Every structure is written in C-alpha cells, then in structure tokens.
C-alpha cells in the first residue's frame with residue numbers, strides 16, 4: 097500500500113492529483129488481503145482502472161484508491177461458430193482487441209484503440225463506430241469488496257444501455273474478469289461515420305476484420321488527441337437525447353443538424369443509414385460535439401485547458417493545470433449550449 101500517492105500517471109487527463117492511499121492488486125490473494133486492511137475498511141474507496149474516463153474534482157483524493165491489475169487471457173470454449181475468452185481486468189483494452197483481431201475473431205474490431213483496461217469496459221458499456229461492448233460480453237466476474245463474495249453477472253443481468261450498466265450503481269464491486277463470446281464468422285459493421293468511405297478511398301473492396309480495425313484506428317487518430325501526449329478522457333460529454341419535437345424545432349433553424357435514432361437498444365446507427373420509412377422515434381440523439389462546435393467552442397483554449405480542435409466533444413488539458421480549470425470550462429460550455437439550443441448537456445466522464 098502506498099501513501100500520498102501521485103495519480104498523475106493514472107489519469108489520462110494528466111492532473112497531478114494525490115491519493116491518501118493507493119494499492120495495486122495483482123491477484124485474487126491481493127484482493128482478499130485488501131478486504132482485511134483496516135485503512136481500507138475505514139476509508140472512502142475508489143476503484144481506478146485505466147483512468148481514461150475520470151476527472152478528479154480536487155487535487156487530493158482523501159480516500160483509498162484501488163488499482164486492479166490482474167492479467168491473463170484464456171480461451172474457455174471453442175465451437176465451429178464461436179470462441180469464449182476470459183480476459184482479466186488489468187489487460188489493456190486495445191491490446192486485447194488487437195489479440196482478438198489477430199485471431200480473426202469478430203466482435204471487437206470497431207472498438208479498436210479505445211483507451212482503458214478490460215475491467216472497466218463493461219462499466220460504461222464502451223462503444224464506438226456502431227458497436228458496443230455489450231454485444232460481445234458473455235458474463236462478468238465480480239468480487240464484493242466488503243464481504244469478499246464473488247458473483248457472476250450474465251449479459252442480461254449487466255443491464256447494459258448507452259454508456260451505462262448496473263456496475264455504475266452497485267457500490268463496492270470490483271470486476272476482476274470479463275468473459276467474451278466472439279464469432280468465427282460474422283458481419284462487419286461499416287455503416288457508422290466514414291468507415292465505408294475510408295475503405296473505398298483506400299481501395300479496399302473486400303475488407304477483413306483487420307482492415308476495419310486499422311480503419312477505426314486511423315479515423316480515431318485523426319479526430320482524437322493521442323493518449324499520453326495531450327491530456328483528455330475522449331468524449332467529455334454524452335451525446336444529447338432529446339424529444340422528436342425538440343429535434344424538429346432545432347431542424348427548422350439548423351437544417352444540417354446531425355441526428356441518430358434512439359432505438360430500444362440505444363444503438364448508434366446514423367439516421368442516413370436507416371430505412372427512411374421507419375416509424376419515427378419518440379427520442380432522437382443529437383451529437384453534442386456538433387452542439388459545442390456550433391456554439392463556437394471548437395479549438396478554444398484558456399490557460400492550460402481547452403476544446404480539441406478536431407472534435408468539440410473532447411476537452412483537453414495541455415499540462416500544468418488544475419482539475420478546476422476543466423470544471424470551469426465544462427460549466428461555461430454547458431451554459432452556452434443551453435442558451436443557444438435549449439439543451440442541457442451532461443458529462444460522460446466520471447467526476448470524483
């Protein structure tokens with residue numbers, strides 16, 4: 097256990113926050129020892145994974161930071177159609193995706209290069225380019241940090257929805273492994289954003305899983321700041337979900353407002369890619385990046401923080417700043433978007 101530990105390398109925003117206590121967990125034995133630790137029992141806890149979706153609101157976390165880092169990837173079962181793979185929480189997400197792509201397994205290729213670790217992926221049901229992790233999660237293994245009791249959540253029990261799952265609400269629960277079910281034969285998801293165009297422009301007519309993963313990586317690299325170079329947490333805000341009525345009102349003023357239907361599964365198929373005869377949805381998702389961009393914030397910089405010039409949904413820390421600067425910028429953007437469009441935008445990042 098470390099005391100007064102700097103978390104600068106443990107949050108991708110790169111803020112020099114300190115924690116009263118910090119402990120890395122490399123094995124189930126480490127977890128059982130932690131549960132008995134008196135400092136741990138008496139303190140406020142935080143389970144910190146890759147630190148790529150977290151903003152500490154002050155420079156000192158007066159509590160106990162737990163850093164689960166169990167490693168390992170195991171094939172559990174293989175049929176003609178699928179492969180079940182167990183991956184422990186401390187594996188780096190993008191390395192795990194590369195591993196499954198290199199094995200020719202379908203399911204995670206659109207989620208290439210998302211920062212963070214495997215244990216955190218189910219918590220907010222990470223998603224990108226028309227895919228969400230919920231479509232490949234078979235079950236999630238947890239341990240209760242108060243009692244030491246282990247539990248297994250089936251996909252259904254995880255209650256996945258857009259950037260959400262049951263793990264955001266149940267306290268004291270550490271995910272130590274995730275079982276995935278991946279397909280040996282499958283369909284590639286090419287309809288989101290400019291994946292298809294990118295492949296055409298690169299003369300790839302029969303894309304493989306590797307081509308899709310490489311395309312997603314290239315598109316992400318164009319839009320998002322490089323982790324470890326510029327501080328950020330990817331999308332800082334959630335996309336806005338508004339009523340169809342609000343959307344139509346917006347469209348009369350801004351004909352080019354992009355939108356996505358909100359389906360029962362809350363997936364992210366762009367409106368242009370769906371059947372135009374489909375029954376209108378009661379709710380519509382508006383990209384918050386577009387709202388912030390149109391409100392004039394793209395590329396804005398104030399002291400150590402700013403709005404990324406290639407994707408306005410991303411707030412950045414250029415180094416040497418304090419979390420409060422990001423919080424102040426967040427409030428200004430929220431007010432400005434509300435005043436211009438009448439839409440309240442919410443952070444996607446976990447603010448601690």
Ligand code: EPU
Pocket residue numbers: 223224225226288289319329330331332333334335354383384385386389394406407408409444
């Ligand atoms: N847009 C603008 N200006 C901007 C940014 C976006 O006009 O500055 C417009 C784009 O032109 C496009 C639309 O907004 O029409 C959507 O933009 P984009 O395709 O970049 O995706 P997004 O909705 O902004 C979401 C996820 C990302 C994910 C991408 C791709 C959320 C909150 N964000 O962003 O996730 O990579 O789709 O699937 O759902 C993350 O969670 O950290 C993250 C990066």
